[in-house]
Amino acid sequence: MNEQFLARMRELLGPDYDAYVETLNNPPFRGLRANLLKIQPDALVKRQFASLSPSPFAQEGFVLTGSETGLGNHIYHRQGLFYMQEPSASSAVTILDPQPGDWVLDLCAAPGGKSTQIAARIGQSGFLIANEIDGGRARVLMSNLERLGVSEAVITHASPERLCPQLGGWMDKVLVDAPCSGEGMFKKEDRALADWSVEHVRACGQRQQKILESAVFTLKEQGILVYSTCTYAPEENEQVIDQFLRKHPEMELIDCSVDFGRPGLSTGLVDGAKVRRIFPMDQGEGHFVAKLRKTVAQPAVRQRFFKSAPLSSIVREFLSDQLTDLSDLHFHLEQDRLSLMRHEFIQLENIPVLRQGVMAGEIVKNRVEPHHHFYMSALLQDRFKNTAALDENQLAQYLQGLPLTAAAPRGFLCLSYEGYPVGFGKSDGAVIKNKYPKGLRTR
Template structure:
């Protein structure tokens, strides 16, 4: 790998006696990892059924390394949302946020969704999770990953941070700012980040990061936790950004971030006017651990205005007659009927997460749990509904095994020859929901989304 010479010169000055080990790490194989989705399966269960070797990531109980020859992303269990492919160092960030069930949580720079889905798993379906991504195409990918993992309590927004701050003042218990950065820690994994690097880009990123933190500060409740992370080594974007932020916001204090073997401390000597507690922040280095480069800081808001007493909350549909086709579907197809505040986005039916503020004048990609489409005189269930259900929550199901030819045929979008009652069937692989099919006259019409279908042999 050809690394920028200015980058190497900078790292040599910073790391001194560790530089040779750091440079040599770029000749090593990159670490590959996946994180278990506890909304669907436990780590112990996955270890029993996974057809590839998994070795635990020391800093995250739900995280595992897999071998370079394995392809878990090409396995039916991936389509069923049993795990998320995630770089092992990045898993440390969600663990530092450590959201609790029932809390209000914001992932402010969320795409493609690795950290969002980690937070959702820790929340266990309880509370409100808002995942925001300013870039429209990336917000769509974020939404798709939330769907695949069967997450019910998330809203996906497509806004700039300052626009969200105007709506959600002092609203969240925990906020993650996984900030856009120069990507130095991902050079081994992402050659594009290496090609885009320059000292000017580092400076620009540091300025933008401070602006994002300003918006996050407005949205956090007094007493709330703010976790800041990057995938870069640059002191300007790490210790420098945090020190500048704390200097502007004395109501924030840096807290001790839990470290594991191989983790390094933030470096006060790498930035001017280092904030008190900067040594409690974390650096993850590729020559010290089995993972890429990361930085993380945990801050707490010790003072500030309380949550406003009067807010405008999102409202559900008052006219249940408009949903008669959905209720007929639910009665005929589902054992457990979804409940909550129903809302329509065009002809798309969702259930709003409890406690969500008004959606008015916000760019919303996913306003909650997507149930399906209201069509003329009928309701068609969504892929999101299928993936959020357990196999025993549908009245009719088609149970397949991971190595069955029928499973491959289903994932390729083919119709299946099946005996059973007419109507909607939930297709599952080894007991984990995979999608919908509609049975008539011995043929199951395939409703696995066209954009997700497998190609090839």
């Protein structure tokens, strides 16, 4: 372990330093979160697929108490029933407290641990803008939102400086889960430890200030901003909030109002009792969370929405063949790609959008070729007309990409296992052609 880092921790923790050093010999805390869009926590536990105990950091979270490995390949994971997440990482969204109907911006969103948690809390009446600056990570974010069946979201790939001016005054809640020096990730990520230096900590602090500067404009009056990191350095935590409050008297620091973790440091304008710190002695690898509220009016910038796309007879036929109800849906067509969701599609200027709503399918040569997201979406999961339930053997074949021999109605079918969709296939009446995405198949 880096000696300079340890010296700083000794200064930060005082009498708790020895307890911290002892935790360095323990394996990292592991956890998962039930995806409330698809399943309730008690129903997930009843499936007895892992040793779980309730997490102190989120009502839908669990700490993994056993040594199970490979849960990322478990069928319930593939079905989007849970998301693997270090327990303390769920604390920021608990403090953000998104409610059904909220508009929420997650400005640093990949790989999507917190975005998927927000999406489940706001449900299908709320709307999520999940932004990630890094292209490769943005694609991982997209695949996680797809797996968890999120529909009411737009996934953008832009810098905060470019995106935020277009969202002025629109947001009920904003999460800045900032890129940081990752001192709470040392056990999991060798790179975080290798990259660590005091200079890096300071550079992270400056970048974090800049991100907050962009984020604040997007909040409505009374809107809530949550700032979080997975590092312990005061330069990236309380000091960032102190600097921010000095520049933004319209923002007030409010109490996190949770009973997990411990208070932070009081410094400058920051009352340490209001912010939250989590150390490994508090049952999580490490997080810092601060909660702020905007106290002035913020006129909303004009927002444009796409008109719901008129549907061709081919598309209409496909949709009414597949779904029992379309009445509450908006549709959007872009380059023969059909998307749908309950919200109107937002029109952002010069912002790359990886996905908005559910990717329903692509129009190819006068027919619709459906997309995996269509069958994974929580919004549609109870609306499919043509379905087939797979048994364990069929499931194993399906995950390998093999065709299934089974009598089923002709055409596209939603395939489920133990009551939850896993993907789709195309039946000719006797054989179901496998449409499980190649990148997800088992070998």
